Amino acid sequence: MKxxxxxxxxxxxxxxxxxxxxxxxxLPSVLNIMNKARxxxxxxxxxxxxxxxxxxxxxxxxxxxxxxxxYEDLVTNxxxxxxxxxxxxxxxxxxxxTEIEVTDSNTKLKASGxxxxxxxxxxEDNLSEAPNGEGTCNIGGE
Numbered sequence: 001m002k003x004x005x006x007x008x009x010x011x012x013x014x015x016x017x018x019x020x021x022x023x024x025x026x027l028p029s030v031l032n033i034m035n036k037a038r039x040x041x042x043x044x045x046x047x048x049x050x051x052x053x054x055x056x057x058x059x060x061x062x063x064x065x066x067x068x069x070x071y072e073d074l075v076t077n078x079x080x081x082x083x084x085x086x087x088x089x090x091x092x093x094x095x096x097x098t099e100i101e102v103t104d105s106n107t108k109l110k111a112s113g114x115x116x117x118x119x120x121x122x123x124e125d126n127l128s129e130a131p132n133g134e135g136t137c138n139i140g141g142e
Contacts, residue, residue, distance in 0.1 A: 046111035067137035
């Protein structure tokens with residue numbers, strides 16, 4: 001008898017089938033972990049932008065008790081750096097944020113809430129621009 005070295009076709013197919021099954025089991029878990037990380041990062045970013053809006057409201061001389069600060073206001077007045085895919089608005093009533101809405105058109109994520117601590121992130125297929133609210137807070141001496 002000859003000494004044969006190597007694997008048979010059946011052995012190779014068995015290994016491929018086992019690896020395929022392991023990948024099919026692991027892939028959904030990995031994708032869920034990645035999606036959760038993406039949502040958590042966006043939630044943190046929305047809270048950070050909300051903090052910039054609070055800072056802008058506190059620093060600026062805002063005469064309206066019910067008004068809105070937009071993402072564009074924050075960028076224009078250099079409270080944050082611009083990201084092309086972000087739109088946001090923050091409604092203030094008597095100096096307190098009462099409505100937060102931040103959207104990311106690239107990931108189709110929307111963050112909304114009434115305070116920085118209760119922001120909820122959802123996936124939206126049809127994102128609209130963040131609403132402008134009742135009136136502009138007129139930050140930056142506008």
